[in-house]
Amino acid sequence: MKGMTIIVKTISSWVKVLIFLFGIYIVLFGHLTPGGGFAGGVILASCYVLLMLAFGREYAEENLSLPVASKLDCVGALLFAAVALCGLLYGAASFFWNFIHQEYLVGTDYEFNLVSAGTIPLSNIAIGLKVGASLFLVVLVLSMFRPEMSGNKED
Amino acid sequence: MIVPLPAFVAIPLGTAFLLPVFAKRGKAVATVLANLATISLLVLAIASIGQTRVYEIGKWSIPLGINLVLDGLSSLLLLAISVVSAAAMLFSIRYMEQYTAKAKFLCLFLLMVAGMNGVALSGDIFNLFVFLEIASLASYALVGFGCEHEELEASFKYMVLGSIGSIFILFAVALVYGNTGSLNMAYISKAIQSSGLNRGLTFALALFVVGFGLKAALVPFHAWLPDAHPSAPAPISAMLSGILIKTLGVYALVRVVFNIFGISVSMGWLLIALGLLSMVAGAFLAIGQWDFKRLLAYSSISQLGYVVLGIGLGGLIIARDGNLAWASLAILGGLFHLVNHAVYKSLLFLTSGSVQMSTGTRQMKQMGGLAEKLPVTRATCTVASAAVAGIPPFSGFWSKLILVIAAIQAHFYWVAAIIVFVSLCTLIMYLKVQRYVFLGELPENLQEIKENRGSMLVAMVSLACLCVLMGLLLTPCLRSSILDPAVQVLTDGVLYSANVIGM
Numbered sequence: 269m270k271g272m273t274i275i276v277k278t279i280s281s282w283v284k285v286l287i288f289l290f291g292i293y294i295v296l297f298g299h300l301t302p303g304g305g306f307a308g309g310v311i312l313a314s315c316y317v318l319l320m321l322a323f324g325r326e327y328a329e330e331n332l333s334l335p336v337a338s339k340l341d342c343v344g345a346l347l348f349a350a351v352a353l354c355g356l357l358y359g360a361a362s363f364f365w366n367f368i369h370q371e372y373l374v375g376t377d378y379e380f381n382l383v384s385a386g387t388i389p390l391s392n393i394a395i396g397l398k399v400g401a402s403l404f405l406v407v408l409v410l411s412m413f414r415p416e417m418s419g420n421k422e423d
Numbered sequence: 424m425i426v427p428l429p430a431f432v433a434i435p436l437g438t439a440f441l442l443p444v445f446a447k448r449g450k451a452v453a454t455v456l457a458n459l460a461t462i463s464l465l466v467l468a469i470a471s472i473g474q475t476r477v478y479e480i481g482k483w484s485i486p487l488g489i490n491l492v493l494d495g496l497s498s499l500l501l502l503a504i505s506v507v508s509a510a511a512m513l514f515s516i517r518y519m520e521q522y523t524a525k526a527k528f529l530c531l532f533l534l535m536v537a538g539m540n541g542v543a544l545s546g547d548i549f550n551l552f553v554f555l556e557i558a559s560l561a562s563y564a565l566v567g568f569g570c571e572h573e574e575l576e577a578s579f580k581y582m583v584l585g586s587i588g589s590i591f592i593l594f595a596v597a598l599v600y601g602n603t604g605s606l607n608m609a610y611i612s613k614a615i616q617s618s619g620l621n622r623g624l625t626f627a628l629a630l631f632v633v634g635f636g637l638k639a640a641l642v643p644f645h646a647w648l649p650d651a652h653p654s655a656p657a658p659i660s661a662m663l664s665g666i667l668i669k670t671l672g673v674y675a676l677v678r679v680v681f682n683i684f685g686i687s688v689s690m691g692w693l694l695i696a697l698g699l700l701s702m703v704a705g706a707f708l709a710i711g712q713w714d715f716k717r718l719l720a721y722s723s724i725s726q727l728g729y730v731v732l733g734i735g736l737g738g739l740i741i742a743r744d745g746n747l748a749w750a751s752l753a754i755l756g757g758l759f760h761l762v763n764h765a766v767y768k769s770l771l772f773l774t775s776g777s778v779q780m781s782t783g784t785r786q787m788k789q790m791g792g793l794a795e796k797l798p799v800t801r802a803t804c805t806v807a808s809a810a811v812a813g814i815p816p817f818s819g820f821w822s823k824l825i826l827v828i829a830a831i832q833a834h835f836y837w838v839a840a841i842i843v844f845v846s847l848c849t850l851i852m853y854l855k856v857q858r859y860v861f862l863g864e865l866p867e868n869l870q871e872i873k874e875n876r877g878s879m880l881v882a883m884v885s886l887a888c889l890c891v892l893m894g895l896l897l898t899p900c901l902r903s904s905i906l907d908p909a910v911q912v913l914t915d916g917v918l919y920s921a922n923v924i925g926m
Binding site for chain 1: 427429433436437440441443444478479480481482
């Protein structure tokens with residue numbers, strides 16, 4: 269796969285940063301604005317899918333290889349489980365208990381701050397990581413498998 | 424011991440995501456971790472016997488939050504799931520060496536266990552659907568794990584039919600939510616009791632029956648099972664036939680019909696009809712099979728019919744305001760048969776895996792005389808066959824006996840006759856297995872085969888011991904702590920909602 273024309277490549281190399289930043293914004297502000305971990309993760313993955321379409325699969329794999337994406341995927345899930353487990357260990361001792369209380373964070377006007385809502389932003393980040401990595405993996409694996417189906421049999 | 428209920432889902436889920444981190448180098452570590460997870464689940468399941476609790480996740484009280492409910496039926500299911508999964512996991516230590524990507528297999532296996540535990544514990548109907556999908560998706564991938572043409576075809580067929588079932592269930596959940604304004608099972612039940620069934624809810628019930636019927640492979644919906652179960656690797660066949668169709672199908676169906684909607688006379692008859700149809704059709708189809716695992720798969724359909732028949736008979740008696748003791752006996756027979764079948768059918772699939780690994784074939788016509796070459800496999804397979812056919816000291820006899828007694832007590836003589844007749848057919852099919860696999864002439868090309876030792880034998884022998892000892896569950900002490908609370912949940916019916924809300 270060699271990728272697309274020079275026009276597409278140039279424009280993609282400009283917008284890829286913006287898309288990635290927008291994805292991060294959606295993940296981080298998930299508890300304040302519409303969006304959140306899942307939506308942000310999809311946008312993050314779409315940034316890599318754009319790279320894959322414009323420059324070819326090898327280029328995207330150089331940026332984020334399959335083993336690394338697979339590990340990020342697992343780390344996201346484990347992080348989410350860790351947040352849930354911390355709720356079991358601290359405070360009211362309940363699974364998924366929001367153990368970071370508002371009052372520990374900022375002074376009086378903590379509403380609508382970036383750092384607020386306790387564990388929700390942490391969970392959003394975990395889900396963003398998980399969804400972004402696994403969606404990228406899905407597209408990557410689908411594009412890898414196609415040429416091999418017609419040729420030799422896979423393991 | 425107070426077990427935090429989310430542990431049943433969190434332990435397998437957490438371990439499943441930890442395993443791929445070890446990648447190829449840590450195959451041994453991954454195997455040990457996965458076995459530790461299933462064994463710890465078994466310990467937790469035993470520790471939670473006899474408890475009845477509601478767990479509110481994140482301290483959000485119902486109906487706002489999501490709750491997990493542990494009652495008699497759930498803990499019976501959890502026990503069965505953890506016994507079968509621990510044995511299958513032990514078996515797969517050695518068996519899965521034939522395949523590549525063992526870590527991925529263990530990861531999917533644990534995801535399936537997490538999904539099933541979640542289904543058994545969930546007190547929220549949408550979460551039940553989510554866990555059901557986790558378990559189903561993992562099983563689609565596991566059925567096609569060998570990546571051969573036949574396996575991928577079976578997996579695709581299973582996926583299409585399974586997804587249709589899931590969509591039916593999701594649609595029914597949406598209808599229930601639209602008509603009652605709640606997703607919590609206890610509150611849905613309360614709303615239905617106060618306002619009665621309207622057309623939307625009746626339609627939802629019909630969709631539930633079809634959706635869960637597809638997952639349980641009851642006879643009109645069974646087309647995927649005879650392909651999917653034989654194609655999977657043996658430990659997965661054991662999980663699918665042993666416990667997955669029961670948790671996702673029978674348990675969920677029974678929970679919805681008895682505890683949410685409340686049993687009615689027509690629903691009782693429907694369950695009896697589905698049960699009888701599955702029993703008879705499954706048995707007849709099984710007798711004609713020459714593929715070892717395919718025969719076992721058809722036999723699963725037939726045996727699952729017993730479970731649904733027993734529960735349906737009990738439900739019918741309850742709905743007619745009949746004698747509650749008769750109803751309890753019928754339901755006890757059904758649930759006891761469910762647990763028994765989980766043990767002996769998973770054992771049978773494990774022995775078939777052992778035979779397949781040694782001989783390299785599943786066709787019974789190419790086998791014969793394996794008794795001397797595979798003595799332990801032969802012994803365990805004979806025990807399991809005796810149990811499934813209902814030979815007295817073994818487990819299957821007791822549950823079938825209870826079902827027959829219950830049917831006669833309730834004056835369903837023809838049902839009792841069919842139960843005995845299908846039992847005879849079951850005996851015929853397992854005599855066929857014994858005759859063509861273990862007795863007779865040893866073919867030329869199988870002179871050199873050896874039995875696989877190690878973990879596979881441990882798993883098979885321990886399940887065989889359970890097969891012999893399961894009859895002890897009927898002794899008053901064990902019965903009152905394990906079986907009776909499960910029966911109580913179903914005979915209580917819609918009292919479930921008052922129990923859960925009151926806790």
